[in-house]
Amino acid sequence: MSYLEYAVKSVPSGPRKLLYLNWPLLLLVCTVAGAGFLMLYSVAGGSFTPWAEPQMERFALGFVIMISVAMVPIWFWRNMSVVAYLLSVILLISVEFFGTVGMGAQRWIDLGFMRLQPSELMKITLVMLLAAYYDWLPEKRTSHPFFVLIPVMIILFPTFLVLQQPDLGTAILMMAAGGAILFLAGVHWLYFAVVIGAGVGLVTAVFQSRGTDWQLLKDYQYRRIDTFLDPSSDPLGAGYHITQSKIALGSGGWTGRGFMQGTQSRLNFLPEKHTDFIFTTLAEEFGFVGAVSLLVIYALIIAFCLATALSSKDRFSSLLTMGIAVTFFLFFAVNMSMVMGLAPVVGVPLPMVSYGGTAMLVLLGAFGLVQSAHIHRPR
Amino acid sequence: MRRNPRELASLQTRTSRRAVLLGSAMAAFSGGLALRMRHLQVDQADQFRLLAEENRINIRLIPPERGEIFDRNGATIAKNTPSYRIVIVPEDAGDIDAVVARLTKLIDIPEEDLEDTLEAVRRSARQAPFLPVTLADQVTWEDISKVAVNTPALPGITPEVGLTRVYPQEGAFAHVVGYVGPVSDYDLSKMEDPDQLLRIPRFQIGKVGLEARQEERLRGKAGTKRVEVNATGRVMRELDRKEGESGADLQLTVDSNLQGYIQARLGRESASAVVIDCESGDIVACASAPTFDPNLFVRGISVADYRGLTEDTYRPLASKTVQGIYPPGSTFKVITAMAALEEGLIGPDDTVWCPGYLEVAGRRFHCWKRGGHGHVNLENSLKYSCDVYYYDLALKVGIDKISAMAHRFGLGVRHDLPMSAVAAGLAPNRAWKQRVHGQDWLVGDTANASIGQGYMLASPLQLAVMSARIATGRSVTPRLIKSIDGVEEPSGAGEDMGLNENNLRKMRRAMYAVSNDRRGTAYRSRIIEDAFRMAGKTGTSQVRNITADERARGVIRNEDLPWERRDHALFVCFAPYVAPKYAVSVVVEHGGGGSSVAAPIARDVMLQALYKGFPPLEAYPSADRDRVKAQQERLSREMRHAEGERSDRA
Structure with missing residues (x-):
């Protein structure tokens, strides 16, 4: 069903649209951002600079973007998908040439007032294009090999560019989110079985061959994988941070040490305490109760997104909303696993909480899309 | 695009089904995260809090x-x-x-x-x-x-x-x-x-x-x-x-007693000596003098001490045994002769007439003996170290064959010892000169090369390896590490070089004559103990050109030249002649004559190695015994003194 068939008359128009916003979702998003400000204020030792204030300014800007995006009919965004995708790809390529090297990887374009991280933008525009693609594709072709290959290329091309930077975390996130949309769109499960089977097979082969004469990788590559998978084998490198992170987290206990009372995170054990490791501070200061509350809020955001998606009769809206929900989920799931020592450290921020301009703006924009789909859903 | 209602319905059902599946997976994962939090923050909280509050890891x-x-x-x-x-x-x-x-x-x-x-x-x-x-x-x-x-x-x-x-x-x-x-x-x-x-x-x-x-x-x-x-x-x-x-x-593989003796024997001379075991390639001693105390560097050397070491003209920091490369001089004649023998160019009764010089391409190449040696055969040529004989031989054999033979004997080859700055030296051929200098090889170059002058360069280590290979006929390879954590390293005994045994025997015989025949250049440095007779070759390599003008007025004696322009003194040898055990090379930088300066040192070192300590005076010619006795007493006093100082420190 396309926008031509929308019962346009039943869609609210003008300022009345504001009444039709998904208010619970909006409040939840603002709550998370608020928690983020608190934490940034705390890790700076009780100061709005250098992190909390810029983060709040960006949130204000992002909030305006979110509402603006929400006001524009969803079919406009559907038509813009290809443009948005191409724009992100161009930005991503230009990072290779004009980008600034930050934290050992080339990720930014300096726009003057802020640093743009095209890989963050790419995460959302990729989801948009895939949703628009399946909106266009007739059902019976969904599992046709050629029409499966196209979205796979759409996913792999930017993934490849991101890996060049190198930014493993974003690459994994994009692949997983893209794969989820393919799954939701109804691509035959055999494709997934084959890809997963091949992946498992390859990994097994790589590890099985170790020490034999047909060894697939060089010895030093295996050692790097070892350190990556098991940071405790490198106690002064990756392992050091995970140990400290776990101590900070664990010492929070049931209710935490109280706001601004965390000692561990303040002792400069963690190199990126205001970005990737910010959850540690939250968990230390607000304890198990605080950490689980944040997890519940995140889960609720996803639940509301999924509810919007399932209630929508428009295929684009539905896939887009679910895609954004999955991306959002991957953000916090990977970040939390990493901080709690369940996953290797790959550099994924905690969504809406970690300090970072582009991620904040892009996520708010994405929620704007969800809101737009909600407002303009066919009734 | 327009979809019919049935298609739409089926799409929606499938998407919903899968959305529920994915949603459940996400919920399950979130549950897992919550459990992990509970584990860390509740179950292990006391432990972590203890670590965090009272201690830091x-x-x-x-x-x-x-x-x-x-x-x-x-x-x-x-x-x-x-x-x-x-x-x-x-x-x-x-x-x-x-x-x-x-x-x-x-x-x-x-x-x-x-x-x-x-x-x-x-x-x-x-x-x-x-x-x-x-x-x-x-x-x-x-x-x-x-x-x-x-x-x-x-x-x-x-x-x-x-x-x-x-x-x-x-x-x-x-x-x-x-x-x-x-x-x-x-x-x-x-x-x-x-x-x-x-x-x-x-x-x-x-x-x-x-x-x-x-x-x-x-x-x-x-x-x-x-x-x-x-x-x-x-x-x-x-x-x-x-x-x-x-x-x-x-x-x-080194022997510290022997090494200590050699350092004491070389003293403040700018010299080096290498002793190699012919049977295994073991470097038994590898001494470069003057030396320095490495402990100074460990502690952090003072500026004054360091300047003292770097400004010394005798270059104590240089490892002369492997890093120092010198024109091998007459010691190289062994190679020229081997190349000619292997080519079958020397008949049993062949002789060359030495009038004191040889005209090569319009230029006179002089023998060290102005009056010439008259008729010389192979053995005598080596014994007297007649230059003209080798000019003549080299012109017949050609430089490429000589260069190839030199490489077989380890000259111009970088021996891979685990020491710093091991030099490859140089045993050039036509292609080398063309490549490096862009010039054609001249006959004169061949004449110079035949007596180890000109472009030819070798380190004391290479000279020792060369003598060991002549002594054994095997491609003895030097080794410095005997064992690592008790695991023996491969021996450097080497394979048979595939040379004609008769030719080798002739060479060894000629080298024997050098130090045992009354007219040999190293006769004064012979060993008279029959079981340990030594075969060797002297070398005196020029570091300056002797102009025709100077030659006409009479060559300036070494002693009258400033130190850095004097000749290098070289000696290579192996002993016992009958069953070679050690090969020794000695190079005294700017020391003067090989026979007068380097050979006595090499003989002392050889005897010290063979007897594993101070040799009995009977091994020396009777005329030398008083002098040797005094020298032994002096050296043993010096070595004991050094020993005493060391134990004091410990």
Whole structure:
């Protein structure tokens, strides 16, 4: 069903649209951002600079973007998908040439007032294009090999560019989110079985061959994988941070040490305490109760997104909303696993909480899309 | 696009089904995360809180013990001894400058070092503030006690016992083993993936010689220990420790008694000697004089001492045995002769007429003996060291064959010994000159090359290998490391070179004549003990051109020239003649004549090696015995004296 068939008359128009916003979702998003400000204020030792204030300014800007995006009919965004995708790809390529090297990887374009991280933008525009693609594709072709290959290329091309930077975390996130949309769109499960089977097979082969004469990788590559998978084998490198992170987290206990009372995170054990490791501070200061509350809020955001998606009769809206929900989920799931020592450290921020301009703006924009789909859903 | 209602319905059902599936998966994962949180924050909370509140965990590297180095008889060449040092952990110190200022009031840290050290501490404070950095090394026990008493006023500072490298034999193996020193930024910049250990400032790594070449083996692997420290940085207890691996112990092929003797015998001469075991290729001694004390470098050499070493015209820091390359002079005649013999160009009764010179391409090439040697055959040519004979031979054989023969005997070949700056020398051929100089090879070049002059260059090591190969007919390969952690290294005995045994015998016979025939150039340096008769070849290589003008007025005597323009004195030999055991080469830089200067040293060294100690005077010709007796007494006094000094220090 396309926008031509929308019962346009039943869609609210003008300022009345504001009444039709998904208010619970909006409040939840603002709550998370608020928690983020608190934490940034705390890790700076009780100061709005250098992190909390810029983060709040960006949130204000992002909030305006979110509402603006929400006001524009969803079919406009559907038509813009290809443009948005191409724009992100161009930005991503230009990072290779004009980008600034930050934290050992080339990720930014300096726009003057802020640093743009095209890989963050790419995460959302990729989801948009895939949703628009399946909106266009007739059902019976969904599992046709050629029409499966196209979205796979759409996913792999930017993934490849991101890996060049190198930014493993974003690459994994994009692949997983893209794969989820393919799954939701109804691509035959055999494709997934084959890809997963091949992946498992390859990994097994790589590890099985170790020490034999047909060894697939060089010895030093295996050692790097070892350190990556098991940071405790490198106690002064990756392992050091995970140990400290776990101590900070664990010492929070049931209710935490109280706001601004965390000692561990303040002792400069963690190199990126205001970005990737910010959850540690939250968990230390607000304890198990605080950490689980944040997890519940995140889960609720996803639940509301999924509810919007399932209630929508428009295929684009539905896939887009679910895609954004999955991306959002991957953000916090990977970040939390990493901080709690369940996953290797790959550099994924905690969504809406970690300090970072582009991620904040892009996520708010994405929620704007969800809101737009909600407002303009066919009734 | 327009879809019919049935299609739409089916799409929606499937999407919904899958959305529910994915949603459940996400919910399950979130549940898992919550459980993990509960595990960390509730179940293990007490444990973590304890760690966090009362203690902080520090991870300390345990530096591995560096492998020790022994000689072939088990005498220690390099070992580790405990040394006291003062370290600072930047993150515990807080205000580094203030703490260090307080420390300098207590103990004396040299002004010049302090700035560098502070810089290192600040750098480390940025990168890894939890790693201890050495502030002062080799600290006396009194200073350590002063610091220990005052720890409350010196946060972050602790006295530590560490290990430092000591070379008990001092100068004897300075050029072979080299020395260690604190790792520098330059060292790190050369490494691709430096070991964490090297990030510890002042960590000792091999800088020169075997210590540097075998760094990986000697270093070992770092262990780690996790320790609990209280708020002031004092270590409360060790949580666990992962032991590192100490470095491999190396046993060398060298004999420290012989090496010590050679160093004493060479004394302040700018000279070098190599003794190689013909049967195994073992380098039994490899001495370069004058030498220096490597311990100075370990402690950090003073500017004055260092300048003394670098400005010495005799270049004590140079490893002359492998790094020094000299025109081999007449010692090279052996190669020219071998090339001609193998080509079948010398008949049993062939002789060459030596009038004192040979005209080659319109230029006169002189024999060292102005009046000439008359008719000479192969044996006499080597015995008298007649130059004209070899000019003549070389012109018949051609340079390419000579060069190839030289390479077979290990000249112009880089012998891969684990020492610093092992030189390849040069045994040129036509292609080489064309490639390097872009010029054609001239007949005159061949004449020069035939007597080891011109472009020809060889190191004492190569000359020793050459004699060992002549003595055995096998491609003896030098080896310096006898065993690693008790595992024997492959022998350097080598394969048969495939040379005609008769030709080799002729060469050995001629070399025998050099030092045993009354008219041989090294007759005065013969060994008269029948079982140990020596075969050798003298060499005197020019480092200047003798102009026709000078020749006309009479060649200036060596003694009248400034030191650096005098001839090099060379001697190569092997003994016993009947069953070669050792090959020796001696080069005395600007020493004068090979027969008068180098041969006596080589003979003394050879006898010392064969008798494994001071030889009985009966081995020497009777005329020399009084002189040798006095020399032996002097040297044994010197060696005992050095020994005494060493044990005093220990």
